[in-house]
Amino acid sequence: MMEQRMGAMAVRTAGPGFTDLSGDLARWLGDNDAGDGLLTIFLRHTSASLTVQENADPDVLADLADALDRLAPRTHPYRHGLEGPDDMPAHIRTMVTATSLSVPVLGGRMLLGTWQAVYLVEHRDRPHDREIALHFSGTVTAQS
Amino acid sequence: MMEQRMGAMAVRTAGPGFTDLSGDLARWLGDNDAGDGLLTIFLRHTSASLTVQENADPDVLADLADALDRLAPRTHPYRHGLEGPDDMPAHIRTMVTATSLSVPVLGGRMLLGTWQAVYLVEHRDRPHDREIALHFSGTVTAQS
Amino acid sequence: MMEQRMGAMAVRTAGPGFTDLSGDLARWLGDNDAGDGLLTIFLRHTSASLTVQENADPDVLADLADALDRLAPRTHPYRHGLEGPDDMPAHIRTMVTATSLSVPVLGGRMLLGTWQAVYLVEHRDRPHDREIALHFSGTVTAQS
Secondary structure, eight states, X not given: OOEEEEEEEEEEOOSSEXXXXXXXXXXXXXXXXXXXXXXXXXXXXXXXXXXXEESSOHHHHHHHHHXXXXXXXXXXXXXXXXXXXXXXXXXXXHHTSBSEEEEEEETTEEOOXXXXXXXXXXXXXXXXXXXXXXXXXXXXXXXO | OXXXXXXXXXXXXXXXXXXXXXHHHHHHHHHTTEEEEEEEEEEOOSSEEEEEEESSOHXXXXXXXHHHHHHSOTXXXXXXXXXXXXXXXXXXXXXXXXXXXXXEEETTEEXXXXXXXXXXXXXXXXXXXXXXXXXXXXXXXXXX | OOEEEEEEEEEEOOSSEEEEOHHHHHHHHHHTTEEEEEEXXXXXXXXXXXXXXXXXXXXXXXXXXXXXXXXXXXXXXOSXXXXXXXXXXXXXXXXXXXXXXXXXEETTEEOOOTTEEEEEXXXXXXXXXXXXXXXXXXXXXXXX
C-alpha cells in the first residue's frame, strides 16, 4: 500500500558553492522507514538551487561554479540591484538549474548513479539558511 | 489514504513574458480538496516553459528575460527558421528552464517560499494558448 | 486505489545527440498496465541528461546541440580534464538541462503535447550505456 511522508530540512550554506545533501537525504529516508517509492526535493528559494552532479573530483564543482558565473555574469548592468550585485546573477543561475528534483527510491535507498550526488547550490555571497521541503510516496516498512 | 487528482489548466499568454500561475494552482488545489501531498505541473509545449522565481520586484522578471535572450539570441544563424526567428530561441530557452515542476503541498497549500511564485514563461512573440497538465497525489479532505 | 510500479531502462547512445525515449516509455507504461497517474524518469548519470523537446524537425535538435556547445564550450580551459576534453562540458550541459522529469499519464498514455518528445541527450563523444530509473504511481488496470 502506498503511503507518504513529508518533512523539512534546513541547510546552512557558507556562501557560494555546493553542499552535498545526499547523506542527509539518505538519513531522512531511513528515519521515515522508506521502502520503495519516489523522493521529491523542493528548495524554497530563488537565489539558490538544486543539481545532481558528480561526487568525485572537486574540480568539477569549481568548473561548474565558473560556468554559472559565465552564464550569469555579475558585471552585467542588471535593472535589479537593490539586494546587491550577487542577487540578480543568483536568480538567473537558479533559473537554469533546478528548484525541484525527484529521485526513485528502492529498498530505502535513492537510485542515484555511482557518480551522482544531490547538491544544493548557494548563489549568494553570504552564508544563508536554506529550507528544503521533502516528500516521499511509496511503501513504508513495518515499524516495531 | 493516498488519492490522486488530475486536471488541466489553459493559459492565454500575451507574447513574451512571465505569467504567475500560483493563484490558479492554489485554486485548483482548493477545488480538488487537496490536503497534504505533491503537486506536479507539466507544460505541454516546447516553446514555453516553467520556472519558480521571485514574486516581488518586476525588474527581476525583466532581467531574467534579458538573460534568456543572451543565452539564446535571436540573431544566431539557426538551421531551423521556418516557424519564424523567435521559434528556435524559444526551444533553447525551454531547454534551459523547466517543463515539469513538483511542489510539496501541506494543508492544501503549496510549500512555496515567501518569495517564490510559479511562472509560465512564454518564449514566442505572439500570444499563445498554452495547456498545463496537473497531477496531485496525497490526502484529500472529506467532502460534505 | 493508488499503486506504484518501478523499473529500469537501458539506453545505448551512439555518441553526442538526442535519443527519443517516448516510444520505450509508452511501452513500459503498457507493460505495467498503467492507468492514470504520474511517470517520473530519472537518469543515473552526470554527463548525459533529459529534455522534453520538439519531435518534428531534426534541425531543431541540431540547433539545440549547437546551443549546448556554445553554453559549455569544449575550448574553455577547465580545471577538470582527466576524463577528456568532452567530460567537463558534458557536466555543464547536464546542469542546465534535466536529470529528472515527471509527466502526467491518462489512460496509460503520457500527456505529452502534440509536438513533445522525451529525449535522452548524450553529451560525451563516445557511445555509452545509460541507465534510467522509472517510477509510476497511480491506477493500474485490472489484469486478466
